Amino acid sequence: MAYTSQEILEGLAEIVAEETGLPTDAVATEKSFTDDLDIDSLSMMTIVTHAEDKFSVRIPDDEVKNLTTVGDAVKYIEGAQGA
Amino acid sequence: MSTRRTLRQAEPVRNSRILAIAGERGANVVTNDDIAGPIDSSDEWIRQRTGIVTRRRADADTDVLDLAEAAARKALDSAGLTGADVDAVIVSTVTYFHQTPAAAAVLADRLGATPAAAYDISAACAGYAYGIGQADALVRAGAARHVLVVGAEKMSDFVDPTDRSISFLLGDGAGAAVVGPSDAPGIGPTVWGSDGAKASAIRQTHPWSALRDDPAAGWPTLRQDGPSVFKWAGFQMAPVAAKAMAEAGVGPEDIQVFVPHQANMRIVDQMVKQLGLPAEVVVARDIADTGNTSAASIPLATERLLAEGQASSGDLALQIGFGAGLVYAAQVVVLP
Numbered sequence: 001m002a003y004t005s006q007e008i009l010e011g012l013a014e015i016v017a018e019e020t021g022l023p024t025d026a027v028a029t030e031k032s033f034t035d036d037l038d039i040d041s042l043s044m045m046t047i048v049t050h051a052e053d054k055f056s057v058r059i060p061d062d063e064v065k066n067l068t069t070v071g072d073a074v075k076y077i078e079g080a081q082g083a
Numbered sequence: 084m085s086t087r088r089t090l091r092q093a094e095p096v097r098n099s100r101i102l103a104i105a106g107e108r109g110a111n112v113v114t115n116d117d118i119a120g121p122i123d124s125s126d127e128w129i130r131q132r133t134g135i136v137t138r139r140r141a142d143a144d145t146d147v148l149d150l151a152e153a154a155a156r157k158a159l160d161s162a163g164l165t166g167a168d169v170d171a172v173i174v175s176t177v178t179y180f181h182q183t184p185a186a187a188a189v190l191a192d193r194l195g196a197t198p199a200a201a202y203d204i205s206a207a208c209a210g211y212a213y214g215i216g217q218a219d220a221l222v223r224a225g226a227a228r229h230v231l232v233v234g235a236e237k238m239s240d241f242v243d244p245t246d247r248s249i250s251f252l253l254g255d256g257a258g259a260a261v262v263g264p265s266d267a268p269g270i271g272p273t274v275w276g277s278d279g280a281k282a283s284a285i286r287q288t289h290p291w292s293a294l295r296d297d298p299a300a301g302w303p304t305l306r307q308d309g310p311s312v313f314k315w316a317g318f319q320m321a322p323v324a325a326k327a328m329a330e331a332g333v334g335p336e337d338i339q340v341f342v343p344h345q346a347n348m349r350i351v352d353q354m355v356k357q358l359g360l361p362a363e364v365v366v367a368r369d370i371a372d373t374g375n376t377s378a379a380s381i382p383l384a385t386e387r388l389l390a391e392g393q394a395s396s397g398d399l400a401l402q403i404g405f406g407a408g409l410v411y412a413a414q415v416v417v418l419p
Contacts, residue, residue: 040132042349045314061311 002081003055008074015050016070019043029071037070057081093225100269101215101419102164102229102261105157106386107150108373109141109239109255118251121244129251134348138254138374140239147179148186150257151235152193154382158231158259159194161419166195169261170227173217174203175210175234175378177407178241190233200227207285208344208406209275210234210378211258215402216273216412218262233259234378241287243304249285250304252347254374258382260419267417271331274323275412281315284308285407316346316405317353320413324358324403327413335360339398340388340418344405345370345380354403365393377406385418394418 003011013027020039033039039047044067048059051073057080059067067073114137115126129135141150151174159165172194174187187201206213211234218230238253262270285307293300324343328334341364343354348370355366367384376383381402388394396418403413 041310042132042313042347045310046317046353049314049318061308061314064310 003078005074005078008055008077009070011054012047012051012070012073012077015047015054018050019046027070029069029074031070032068033070051077055081095225096223096264098265098268099219099222099262100265100267101416102263103158103161103419104258104260104382104386104389105154105161106258106379106383107153107157107256108383109139109150109237110145111140111142112137113140113254118244122247122251124247124251132347132349133252134351134368134371135252135374136371138252139256139372139376141237141255145237147176147235147237147257148189148193150237150255150379151176151186151190151233151259154235154257154259155190155194155231155233158261162261162263164229164261166191169194169196169199169229169231171200171218171221171230172196173214173230173232175206175214175232176203176236177205177207177210177377178236178238179203186235187233194231196231199231206378206404206406206410206412207408208346208375208377208380209404209408209410209412211260211381212273212402212404212412212414213275213410215260215262215270215414215416216275218260219270219273219414222262222264228263230262231259232262233257234380234382236377236379238305238375238377241303241305246304246306248309249307252375253305254376256373256376256379256383258379258386260382269417271327271333271415273412273414274327274330275410276323277408277410279408281311281409284311284315284409313347313350313353315409316350318357320403320405320411321354321357323411324354324401324413327403327415328401331415333399333415335364337399338364338401338415340365340367340385340394340400342367342381342385342388342400342402344403345373345384346375346406378404389418
């Protein structure tokens with residue numbers, strides 16, 4: 001069963017909170033990982049790896065640089081499901 | 084008609100162990116402030132992303148062989164052996180300037196180890212663990228009684244001061260181990276492998292032939308895709324280390340010391356987390372002061388833990404090397 005975008009956002013927020021210590025409600029769709037959430041490139045890879053496991057998707061390393069905002073990541077994961 | 088004679092094969096030896104470990108670091112302490120300018124960085128940025136406070140770099144007139152020789156002499160002394168006792172010399176390096184002959188043959192001669200078998204291996208940051216795996220196999224197969232394994236690198240010869248990907252991590256040094264026969268098992272099975280599909284993740288900017296064909300190509304230096312390497316090392320290497328424990332018949336609760344290749348403190352921390360190592364396990368964090376010395380990092384970090392009393396002879400150490408190739412190797416060893 002595919003996750004809805006809302007479920008992906010909530011799951012991603014938990015992963016980001018675990019990695020950064022930020023509250024989950026700080027992880028909103030329009031937030032930039034680097035500029036708003038202060039997530040560096042290595043932490044981003046940790047988040048991506050946990051997201052891959054949680055949502056059973058593959059996020060190629062080359063795609064990660066295109067995931068600027070939380071919304072970008074949600075959209076990518078939603079599209080990658082069942083791929 | 085003559086009858087065919089049956090060959091005699093080398094008599095195997097039941098067990099091997101590491102008899103001694105020693106190291107030699109580059110003479111100079113290079114701070115983050117010393118190198119931050121050309122990469123428009125800062126001490127804080129480098130510490131936060133790498134855990135490195137200083138790296139050790141050798142003098143201009145010290146080469147890979149000098150570092151290797153210094154480490155090897157200390158290791159032989161510590162084992163109570165001389166060069167004449169050594170049957171094989173394995174040097175792992177990616178920073179020796181001669182395509183041929185091998186650094187190992189020259190090192191063997193310097194140590195008075197002639198006519199020991201001598202060869203180099205190119206397995207970058209996994210080279211020491213590759214070497215220990217080979218030495219273990221050689222000793223147990225009866226092909227050599229004492230094997231000298233040296234990881235030696237002068238990484239500073241391949242840094243680009245303006246490179247923000249890998250150069251600022253790198254340090255110089257050599258670590259040496261003597262492997263020999265043992266009454267009890269001292270080296271667990273080596274779990275090793277490669278993934279050449281990721282050959283470009285850590286790379287030389289251009290091959291030597293490019294410099295030959297166009298001198299304007301300049302001196303090759305190293306680059307890496309840092310986040311990709313972090314993801315690979317931090318998450319895919321933990322299962323390799325776990326397999327090395329399983330194949331040695333031990334678990335995380337049996338390990339006293341964890342010595343991962345000192346690539347980046349963030350990778351070390353991620354591996355510890357992924358492996359679920361108990362808090363009592365001593366984790367090597369030599370990278371903070373020495374930097375990333377490629378094939379030398381595991382023996383240097385181990386030597387330091389022993390010298391500072393954080394680890395003791397007889398402790399079980401889980402070690403794993405990983406790097407350019409990509410290549411990796413892990414094993415559990417009894418510390419000398």
